[in-house]
Amino acid sequence: MTTAPHPLVARARRLADDLLIPSAQRVDRDGVPATHIEAVRRSGLLGVSAPEEYGGAGAPDTVARETAEILAGACCSTWFVQTQHHTPVRMLGRAEPGLPARERLLRPLATGELLAGIAYAHLRAFPRVPVRVRAERGGWRFDGTVPWYTGWGLNDVMLLAGVTDAAEVVFAFAEARERPGLRPSAPMRLAALTAARTVSLELAGLWVPRESVVLRTPREEFARVDIPRSTNTSPAVFGVAYAALRLLDGAPDAKETARALRSRLDEVRRRAYALADHPVAHERVEERLALRTRAYDLLRAATTAAVVAGGGRSMSLDSPAQRLAREAMFLLVQGQTAPVRGAHLAALAHD
Template sequence: MTAPHPLVAQAHRLAEDLLAPHAERVDQEGVPASHLRAIRRSGLLAVNAPAQYGGAPAAVARETAEILAGACCSTWFVQTQHHTPVATLSGSAGPARERLLGPLARGELLSGVAYAHLRAYPRTPVRVTRDRGGRRFDGTVPWYTGWGLNDVMLLAGVTDGGEALFAFTEAREQPGLRASAPMRLAALTASRTVSLELDGFWLPEEAVVLRRPYEDWAATDRPKTVNASPAVFGITEAALALLDDDTAAPLRARLTGIRARAYSLADHPTPHEHLEERLTLRTRAHQVMQAATTAALVAGGGRSMTLTSKPQRLAREALFLMVQGQTTRSRKAHLEALVSGLA
């Protein structure tokens, strides 16, 4: 038997020794800095970095995400924000890469992201203009996860020229940047998610790490919103582990088939092909996750209605994942599947 990749082994150790035993408490009280310190030390924050910085193949990144999400989705969600900044720096050149890529890959810094609002284009919730030799940001970031836990953030907006622009800044209140109180959410309140108000927030030009015409950026982003998330498979596996074999077996067989095809397409050399099939698989993965977490609730009986119940937590996390990373296109496909299932 081939030994697992070292990062997969690290993820299993964290999941079994730290994350899963405390997941219900974290769900109610918040992701502790100690969880993130353990992840920083593990090497897992480098998984999307170039190999010389400790990076690993995409299959390893997916497997570690499944393991962490299935153990404690709130902790997974905070740390998963870090991987887009690392990947963005990995594909860039300039002072931001030189200054940040090493510390981020080594876990010396933890990054969040403030860019999902770009998917609302042509609406521009965050506008970027030139100002005093740098860039001025104005508008509202509706969602920012990990406030008070992250060191830096990757902030994005749209320029007057229709470019998507990304820049790094410290993840703290500054002149022109103000955070809301942490949001009370039906699931993943523990992730310390806030909104950010930007009113003349200024950054120097050297903070900019990426600037591309919006349509070019959207073309690279689009496959991310149609591929099935490894976290969905992780939550589903955690729910299936709570069921007896007769109930779990058909759901697990369906999950295995969907995951194999979804990951095969994720590794396809042309990411813009098979978009409809990718979206169908994403929707089917959500359906299996919903069935598995609902079955875990039913199997748990009345105890499942307590907020400290594992089936209850998994069911709420499943609801969250069904809307996380959602676009108009993915929402439409999921709604159509829900309606057709009633026929």
């Protein structure tokens, strides 16, 4: 007997097959269109991990990971825009009931009425503090530069963070639009995922009301939670690697290569997700890092094999193989922290 897939997994596969895969090359060239985001909204995938009582699916992490793999393997740019949304949803879901930001935003975010982005990766640059925040007029004033903000022009709200002079991190929601105190750069031209509409944000006295704050925590506590979490392997790594292996399946002289790489990837995926489900996030960190690095190795091998199998055709911008290879390069640094970078470089030194 086989078990039917979760409804959201089935919807993700339909969305991938019917829309994302057929248009992935065009999106890579022209940018993620609003129609793609509308399709993701309608699918219910934006609420995959949101509480059911707020209109979400309340699905287990296994479902969230599988849907992420499917979307990333189909169109990594679309995946990257929508994946920003899930962190704010999870943070609101864990927030204290009755918190104004939770009661105002969790339902529209869970149902896909609103799409959220994130503007807090700069917290990992400490002791540099790119964005400073201080209390002002019944709210908080943000000043500085958000180096990376993805989904500009597609997102409705952003989860913004800054650090106070007392080394407290303040997370608050703000509208994702230009206004006094918030100015976006021109869209960045990147080697991969330019389509995801990434900009930097200049903050010059952006004021956010107290009611929009979702979390205040010491910077050390943020790092304690964030660093172990970042050692887990992103489902997107597996999604893009499996997409490259599907290209190999279609090349008559590459089937054995595809079979061997898939077997290794399946094993790393199994072990990585078992560790991701481990109840104590800060345990077995070295093992998590080793598996993340091994997954990168297999991602690189799979996408390289797809390029090799495609021959000269792989150099065309119309080739899925070269797009997947560039997306793989992007995933090497996406969500990177100092421990992740150090472990990866050390592993490369001993290859």
